[in-house]
Amino acid sequence: MTHRTSPWELIGEMPVRETLESGLEIVVLPKPGLKRTYATYATHYGSIDSHFRPDGSDAVVDVPDGIAHFLEHKMYEKPQGHDVFERFAELGAYTNAYTEYTSTTFLFSATSAVGECIDTLLRLVEEPYFTHDNVEKEKGIIEQEIRMYLDMPGERLRSNLMHALYQKNPVRLDIAGTVESIRTITPDDLYVCYRTFYHPSNMVIFLAGDVNPDAVIGQIADHERTRQLAPHAAIERIYPQEPAAVAQKRVEQRMPVATPLWMMGYKDDRVGLVGRDLLRRDLTISLMWSLLLGPSAPLFNDLYEEGLINERFSAHYSSATTYGLSQMGGETPDPERLEAVLLQRLGSEPLLPRSFERLKRKEIGEFVALFENLEELAFAFTAFHFRGIDLADVPAVLEDISLAEVEQLRQEHLRDSMRATSIVLPLATNR
Structure with missing residues (x-):
């Protein structure tokens, strides 16, 4: 046998x-x-x-x-x-x-x-x-x-x-x-x-x-x-049926901050997934964000050099069976300029095969290291368990994801109709 x-x-x-x-x-x-x-x-x-x-x-x-x-x-x-x-x-x-x-x-x-x-x-x-x-x-x-x-x-x-x-x-x-x-x-x-x-x-x-x-x-x-x-x-x-469109394109609020805070999100309308299907979508979109806005990504470095973001700027995808969304954001002195550059480049930024393979190896290495951090391990296990996902499936699913799949999901996920922006501005009228 x-x-x-x-x-x-x-x-x-x-x-x-x-x-x-x-x-x-x-x-x-x-x-x-x-x-x-x-x-x-x-x-x-x-x-x-x-x-x-x-x-x-x-x-x-x-x-x-x-x-x-x-x-x-x-x-x-x-x-x-x-x-x-x-x-x-x-x-x-x-x-x-x-x-x-x-x-x-x-x-x-x-x-x-x-x-x-x-x-x-x-x-x-x-x-x-x-x-x-x-x-x-x-x-x-x-x-x-x-x-x-x-x-x-x-x-x-x-x-x-x-x-x-x-x-x-x-x-x-x-x-x-x-x-x-x-x-x-x-x-x-x-x-x-x-x-x-x-x-x-x-x-x-x-x-x-x-x-x-x-x-x-x-x-x-x-x-x-x-x-x-x-x-x-x-x-x-029992959950309400979520309309396809976002509720608002833009929300601004003034608070006592020294530098404006900016965040942009994309709602994912592909819901109802469980198990490996949900895991695959989650990992694929997460790989996309690491390639586009990870600390070593060209776009991240360009934004950093221009002074539009700092080292704490990040982007990530989160999901469960009933929802999925991407969020990116941080402090910026010029929210309008930051948003304009991102909207211009997110959909067309080259996704390089060498960077992609290196990223997958890095992600698998971090997954293995997870088993030495019991707190993070327990958190990940529980989150995956209730989504019908076996935590141990992560390396195999990661290995199987292709760059073409990442590109396909980029075009599907980054749609203007599913995008909204939130900004917190300083109390002073001038920025």
Whole structure:
């Protein structure tokens, strides 16, 4: 019998996977010799999931914008004032959590007491505690966070661009919601979202470190059996149909900045992709931006020499099944000149075969190095997992992408009708 080498074998990593009866997926990546263990417990639930049909219900539920982020915050509050942060600190560990458009992730990083840290992480995520008083208290805390973001020029630049690119897709909305939307959140709203999206069948645990995979999986499985959760139906998420056109071509805002901030984006109307198809499109457009505006690209150097950009200027593509977009930007003394040069050259700048092959080798090298950075590795694994992508497929897909494919996607993606610009100008009328 011919042995078919798996993608993981080709990169020299062998994760151990297990799916429990509850549907919870566990992935343990042994890293012998590493002192630190890093674990994430993530749910396929993010800020865009505000319209859905709960398990066993015929009715569609609409919840306030920002509730996924609010729920993430509230998971750290437990009865009798039990402090989860303090418990992790007692174990010599660090914990944090973050909410994105399509996922919410809880994590710990530890050098010892890994078993106790796993138990604490499980209890953190699996024991919700929402009351009228603690929800009302949290509203004030998150309102301050939202107002802080409203005063940050970089955040306004990006948020204004998202509102300009998208008319209806909830990716246009700030992850934390608005002051007005979070004020309407109730404990019942939080419990509905928790019961719908924090079911094990919608979640994954990823752990990497110098551990015994069977022991880790056994510990989690024993814990999950005590919960005795009933099977969960597939979640029906409801998203509005996004029109092809952008909402606005240009948004300008004045704020206390010394130098104008400029950002331009392209909305991708090719949505609905999953797995390797989504990965291939993501990698292809990302390669395009590295060739056009990476630090060693001729266009980047010309813009830098002219003084239109600094070393922090960047361009990137991001995507999920329900959206995709490119963003580029940074500080510039002359937004109009920068935009004019880019629009003149982005569509015609030569893409050189030698640069392309060198770039692919560099990307594969960075992918291999990713496995030595547990935090970035866990982030990438979770992001790919919920998009139906096997992280280990990245090198093979990268190798298979041709320069002609990059060129084809450049012509398809960089369309004027899908472009919008956001600018933050100094408060003074003269620039």
